[in-house]
Amino acid sequence: MTMTHQQDLKGVFTAKDLDFKPAGKITKKDLNTGVTKAEYAVRGAIPTRADELKEELKKNPEVLPFDDIINANIGNPQQLDQKPLTFTRQVLAILEYPEILRVGHNELASLNLFSRDALERAERLLNDIGGSIGAYSHSQGVPGIRQTVADFITRRDGGEPATPEDIYLTTGASSAATSLLSLLCKDSQTGLLIPIPQYPLYTASASLFNAQVLPYYLDEESNWSTNSDEIEKVVQDALKKQIRPSVLIVINPGNPTGAVLSEETIARICLIAAKYGITIISDEVYQENIFNDVKFHSMKKVLRKLQHLYPGKFDNVQLASLHSISKGFMDECGQRGGYMEIIGFSQEIRDALFKLMSISICSVVTGQAVVDLMVKPPQPGDESYEQDHDERLKIFHEMRTRANLLYETFKELEGIECQKPQGAMYLFPRLVLPKKALCESERLGIEPDEFYCTSLLESTGICTVPGSGFGQRPGTYHVRTTFLAPGTKWIQDWKEFHQDFFSKYRN
Numbered sequence: 001m002t003m004t005h006q007q008d009l010k011g012v013f014t015a016k017d018l019d020f021k022p023a024g025k026i027t028k029k030d031l032n033t034g035v036t037k038a039e040y041a042v043r044g045a046i047p048t049r050a051d052e053l054k055e056e057l058k059k060n061p062e063v064l065p066f067d068d069i070i071n072a073n074i075g076n077p078q079q080l081d082q083k084p085l086t087f088t089r090q091v092l093a094i095l096e097y098p099e100i101l102r103v104g105h106n107e108l109a110s111l112n113l114f115s116r117d118a119l120e121r122a123e124r125l126l127n128d129i130g131g132s133i134g135a136y137s138h139s140q141g142v143p144g145i146r147q148t149v150a151d152f153i154t155r156r157d158g159g160e161p162a163t164p165e166d167i168y169l170t171t172g173a174s175s176a177a178t179s180l181l182s183l184l185c186k187d188s189q190t191g192l193l194i195p196i197p198q199y200p201l202y203t204a205s206a207s208l209f210n211a212q213v214l215p216y217y218l219d220e221e222s223n224w225s226t227n228s229d230e231i232e233k234v235v236q237d238a239l240k241k242q243i244r245p246s247v248l249i250v251i252n253p254g255n256p257t258g259a260v261l262s263e264e265t266i267a268r269i270c271l272i273a274a275k276y277g278i279t280i281i282s283d284e285v286y287q288e289n290i291f292n293d294v295k296f297h298s299m300k301k302v303l304r305k306l307q308h309l310y311p312g313k314f315d316n317v318q319l320a321s322l323h324s325i326s327k328g329f330m331d332e333c334g335q336r337g338g339y340m341e342i343i344g345f346s347q348e349i350r351d352a353l354f355k356l357m358s359i360s361i362c363s364v365v366t367g368q369a370v371v372d373l374m375v376k377p378p379q380p381g382d383e384s385y386e387q388d389h390d391e392r393l394k395i396f397h398e399m400r401t402r403a404n405l406l407y408e409t410f411k412e413l414e415g416i417e418c419q420k421p422q423g424a425m426y427l428f429p430r431l432v433l434p435k436k437a438l439c440e441s442e443r444l445g446i447e448p449d450e451f452y453c454t455s456l457l458e459s460t461g462i463c464t465v466p467g468s469g470f471g472q473r474p475g476t477y478h479v480r481t482t483f484l485a486p487g488t489k490w491i492q493d494w495k496e497f498h499q500d501f502f503s504k505y506r507n
């Protein structure tokens, strides 16, 4: 503030006005306890330490036993040098600066900077959006983009129709999930059935919205499968304790497990939802990340099949399914885009959801455009098709090769047991740690898997997340790693670390 400005306020208060002791600052105790209780390990203590080490590497590289931090803690492929799809970025460049179009299609195409189909898509999107990505859109999202999403879902689900009225474009799947949960968590007796292990967005949201977590455990021995009998038992136990099992969260393909649900398992999940009136949130953000001859079945497709097969029985099932531009082949995590499809809800619930979504006006409009590009990539015959197809194939092969290499490496090692990769971007191996390592972690006052992950980070720069951040059966320990980091040296470094760790702590 300049002197003149300070002087403007001189004399505004009397001495009596200023005769008070300044009040203190707010403290943690004044906050929403839901926020204080919530935990999100993907960006927790170990990644925070990795950030400190990254700074240390810049200042004193010689004091650390590694040259780089490998961020295997979060599914963030472009942070790890994955190239964005060219078609996506060409369209976005024009959306950001439509003046480029004034140069003319032929001239732009001859520069080899923009393909003709990118120019056409950008024009169509600008038209649908209403001219500028800098303007708010409809609260459900741009109608033309919702139509593209509905067409995609219809194709994906073998012709089962989807409509733009059921689609919301969202600022990523996270915001779709938190909006839905803020609507559905009525009070502290609301129960959320959450798979364990799970992506911690869901337990953190349960804390934020003061709901009860009703954990259902996935079966590690059968490649982290979902057991519907286990879910039904959790439902019945909750009811006995006067907790309403209101929402069933399914993550398919799973994070952190990578497990992909069979059609039969999905049908059994729908049966529980139909029987007990539980809303399903099906998080399907990894639907394109499928490896090793496994097939993805959407919750919506299976539900529709059941509705045709057993008229009347499944008509009241309420489902919200989520998708995101952060995963698959787009991997545009930073652009923040996604969609949810809501089906089976009554008009009054749809109205309430619309009101809730309209409070935050609309989702990021460039993110909405990327959703359009995700669900409608270049097709054979389009100028970009070959290049786009090759770029996708490269991403797919690199991820699958590294997933399999990491899995094979873990298989060779003692004290680490890993299920075969099926989908998503992660492996979640179990650590069977020697007693001496357990004692050492106890002495340090940390969980054994946290001890392992911390030691891995400090020795190699590889940043992972301990299983405790995702939930695990008591007495078991895991580590979650992505298989996104480029190259294979880090896998070799991990192997050597693991062997040294076991030599040091072997009983």
Ligand SMILES: Cc1ncc(COP(=O)(O)O)c(C=O)c1O
Pocket: 075, 171, 172, 173, 174, 175, 199, 201, 251, 254, 255, 283, 285, 323, 324, 325, 326, 333, 337, 338
């Ligand atoms: C299962 C799952 N759902 C949702 C998200 C968040 O997605 P978005 O970036 O679209 O918010 C993630 C991110 O890793 C995830 O693993």
